[in-house]
Amino acid sequence: MKTFPLNSRSKTTALKQPKELFTYYRDIDNQYIYDKETVQSNASYYYLPDSDVSKRIDLQSGYSKFQKIPEEQNLGDFGLLLQGIQRYEEAHDGTKLAVDVVTFRGLMTKLLCIPYNNRDAVDLNIVAYDGQLFIKADDIIETNRRQDDLRQKQSQGREQAEYISKCEYSGYKFEAVATLSKPWAESSRLTIEKRGKKIVNNYEQYLSVIRTGIGKTKMALAGEVDCVWDYIPDSPSEVLGHYVELKTSKVLDGPKQAATFERKLFKTWAQCFLMGIRKVVYGFRDDQFLLQAVEVFDTEQIPVMIKNESKINCINALKWYGAVIDWIVSEVPRDDESKAWRVSYDPGSRLFSLMELMAPDNERLRNGEILTDEFKAWRESIKQSQQ
Template identity: 55%
Template structure:
């Protein structure tokens, strides 16, 4: 197969969207272990938003507090993990006695990178793709991603100590905000001590609540898994009516905005957050704004469906000279439809593996075939697991 290329200017005429629907959820606990029992997942692991305005009056909430005790998962353990994802999906399919009928099975984070690529075109992207049982599986190339992380870590180590410390605390502050802004159960079920001592809780990025949704664009159907930060009010039961996804929230932090340049930078960040929420059907984003000393100053709530209008309507973009076009969320959706259609058309051979690459200097994505040894690696542990393949084969013979 010769290398095929798709320009970032490509747009699909058929970008009709299928409303995401949650199929099931599972969690990763403080020890890095996974729990798939849905009753335990919802009862023990779901977080609930609680941060009254009164907490912010004359705020002394320090988002760097507890940094030295941060329980941080190693980078290699925090990459997209098909083994646990397919274990969860297999349990769901076994419960329903059938294969999930979709075209693509992958991670929300990877799809966010593709969706936002036309307006976030400075970073390289390397994805491995295989087709199995009529479905496409897409993951980051773990070797390249870990090498990239190591390079970034080394570059940070070469910075002055105070700069390193600041950047590390910037990352930590997001997890601290999640810890301070959520409770482990609804407010009415929490003791006053539990509510007031959240600041003392050791912050970690091990614990994750993972939602698996079915969605699609154009003629393509897909299953995505992504982390959910918490619930705005409550999570309805299966028979309560309405969408579970309507109640989920995304929690983020950013520096307070003080000038026009920071407005533009924040809107780029807000665009990526919109992409994350849009793909999963999450309706609400809550941003905590901190100052340079990591004191929480304000909290703003954004409706996901309003973000495209906020970004598009900003006159500051008319004066931007970055070389990147003003962000247009609808255009990004049409690009997303085009690139997924293109992948679906090219990735057809179930005996081969493919690499999707984006190089910022080319302003295009490319697909090429991968050597047999990588193909074997992806089909025997790195993407597909023996348990999942055995399950799918059992469906064919039944």
């Protein structure tokens, strides 16, 4: 086991300008779509005028009909991301995607937030293949952790457990009432007015895969996009600036709520900053889940807002992120395809570590959970074509 000091900081915070490579979509039937036109036709567009906000929209309406994807189907299928990368490479004359790391945006958000969110454990598995590192959360550990969270909620009593569940639902409900399936100009009045009666689900996901990085490390990150602010430009270099992150929070009625919101806003900033998303829309609800207000934040302004009110410093977090990514890339040999590794953060001991995994975890990760036979065969075909 190797450890990395939590006070480590990089000299640079230079994040490579994110650029969208491709998108893919998970539909209501839990099927994945990669065709660009079909995917873009499933994008959502933000539309929530002040006149709608003043109606005090009920964000728990339709809760009993919520179509929630089972947790075991919502772990982030790495094979589907690899399938998208393969299609991208096929469309670019079989040219291998030039990055050092392939992973999900959510996992890198967890790493970035550790300096100011040190109570949550992190366990990420890493395998090297074809000169690149592929990083994914461990399915077994993550499933057990979610089951423990569920048991903890249930132990708080039925009423409290239902309240927590409704808090989660209210976020999805806000997305449903704040978006349209087409731009406003192309939407019928009936469609706009009926949004509140739409059955809410968390199956449907619009996912963007971007090329970015920190310091010398180039990365491909996949992350969910909530909606589009106005339109989708044709240029891949401009698309990310038109995406919007949607969030909900309890109304701020005191210093404690304000401090809680600042921590939440920090995590939101990390999510958006890594993806190049420039706007965040927050819906504020009361204890009865009635929407009281909506506020739009510019991602680049969030660090200024929160550093003056709390001890959170986004630049400091970026310096940690740059240092820890550089450490992982330097410590995991990219030319050794026989091993698997796990990077972990333990909040109890406050220890950040890297360790080599033995069988059977090694075989599990290299054969299916992270790397798929289809993707390995594709990459081998690229090598053969270049010989």
